[in-house]
Amino acid sequence: MLEPHGGKLIKRIATEEEKKLFLSLNLKKIYIEKDEALDAEKICIGSFSPLEGFMDSETLLSVCRKMELPDGNVWSIPVILQVEDISGLKTGEKALLIDKTDNKPIAVIDITDIYKLNKKEIANTVFGTLDTNHPGVRRLFSKGDYAVGGSITLLNRPSFPNKEYELDPEETREIFKERGWKTVVAFQTRNAPHRAHEYLHRLGMEIGDGLFIHPIIGLKKEGDFDSKIILEAYQILINNYYPHRKVLLAGLSTSMRYAGPREAVFHAIVRKNYGCTHFLVGRDHAGVGDYYDPFAAHRIFEEIPDIGIKIIKFSNVYHCKRCGGIVSENTCSHPDDVITKISMTKIRKALSEGKRPPPEMLREEVADFLIKNFYLVTEDYR
Numbered sequence: 267m268l269e270p271h272g273g274k275l276i277k278r279i280a281t282e283e284e285k286k287l288f289l290s291l292n293l294k295k296i297y298i299e300k301d302e303a304l305d306a307e308k309i310c311i312g313s314f315s316p317l318e319g320f321m322d323s324e325t326l327l328s329v330c331r332k333m334e335l336p337d338g339n340v341w342s343i344p345v346i347l348q349v350e351d352i353s354g355l356k357t358g359e360k361a362l363l364i365d366k367t368d369n370k371p372i373a374v375i376d377i378t379d380i381y382k383l384n385k386k387e388i389a390n391t392v393f394g395t396l397d398t399n400h401p402g403v404r405r406l407f408s409k410g411d412y413a414v415g416g417s418i419t420l421l422n423r424p425s426f427p428n429k430e431y432e433l434d435p436e437e438t439r440e441i442f443k444e445r446g447w448k449t450v451v452a453f454q455t456r457n458a459p460h461r462a463h464e465y466l467h468r469l470g471m472e473i474g475d476g477l478f479i480h481p482i483i484g485l486k487k488e489g490d491f492d493s494k495i496i497l498e499a500y501q502i503l504i505n506n507y508y509p510h511r512k513v514l515l516a517g518l519s520t521s522m523r524y525a526g527p528r529e530a531v532f533h534a535i536v537r538k539n540y541g542c543t544h545f546l547v548g549r550d551h552a553g554v555g556d557y558y559d560p561f562a563a564h565r566i567f568e569e570i571p572d573i574g575i576k577i578i579k580f581s582n583v584y585h586c587k588r589c590g591g592i593v594s595e596n597t598c599s600h601p602d603d604v605i606t607k608i609s610m611t612k613i614r615k616a617l618s619e620g621k622r623p624p625p626e627m628l629r630e631e632v633a634d635f636l637i638k639n640f641y642l643v644t645e646d647y648r
């Protein structure tokens with residue numbers, strides 16, 4: 267099986283004894299938001315290997331400017347702990363990270379750096395824009411001006427909806443091994459599955475021993491589908507159409523960053539850590555609005571060193587009447603008048619009106635379920 271990014275799966279989970287000790291030390295408390303609590307968990311269970319903590323200033327600069335960690339491993343997305351108030355925090359000391367939504371202690375940090383953020387540079391390099399209409403930029407600017415860096419140890423898992431659908435990298439690696447999957451194709455999504463996704467899934471199942479469908483179920487932006495509904499819609503598609511022995515479905519509770527190409531790299535590295543050998547990257551991966559060229563997320567993989575997971579790139583996938591099925595730009599050259607583009611915007615609109623979108627776009631079983639359970643995220647990062 268594929269090695270984790272950086273060669274070793276990070277695991278930093280406190281034993282019961284250590285946990286008791288840390289909680290008895292009367293450490294300084296840092297109250298963190300849900301997305302940071304989820305990031306802390308992902309660091310400590312190895313999803314973000316080789317990261318062992320929240321980034322210090324040197325690491326952050328290196329990631330923003332060179333898309334690599336100081337040790338030379340490719341890394342594209344800042345994983346930082348933003349704070350408003352740094353009074354009382356000292357490097358060389360430990361602090362407790364407390365989830366402010368429910369006061370649960372999540373992790374202990376060994377503080378090695380406390381620094382002021384250059385948010386403009388982060389926004390420009392990571393998101394390619396300073397526009398605060400961009401949800402990732404808005405999030406960055408709405409949080410604290412400082413960051414605290416240092417390795418962390420997990421005390422408790424954060425509470426979050428749909429946790430029961432998640433698997434740790436250690437667990438997926440074990441499942442892949444048990445099933446004898448030597449090649450595993452990972453599919454990232456934040457949407458309910460339509461027919462273009464299905465086309466990619468089938469290609470994934472042709473190429474690999476198994477397909478790992480791994481939707482993001484963390485915090486998203488207004489207008490995205492509710493995570494539970496996405497997971498259930500996938501289950502319906504799998505139950506009705508896919509060979510069960512070829513598919514594994516699990517959620518990934520990390521927030522969407524909407525960083526387009528850089529997030530495609532991040533998503534690929536994370537799936538490598540879960541034990542996948544291939545990663546599907548479609549058109550406008552992790553994009554939002556029209557901030558990114560739809561194929562920037564393909565090109566970026568040619569601009570960085572090999573990250574050790576094979577990237578399978580897809581262009582436009584649509585339905586063609588002449589070909590009589592779902593095809594792609596690579597497999598059909600018929601004119602627009604026989605083509606049905608598969609658009610999530612159109613699908614959402616039809617569903618919100620209680621109508622089934624055309625079957626060329628969405629399976630009827632999935633459509634009926636989504637009409638009955640139509641629910642979109644109503645507020646950014648909630």
Ligand SMILES: [Zn+2]
Nearest residue numbers: 586589598600
């Ligand atoms: Zn055609």
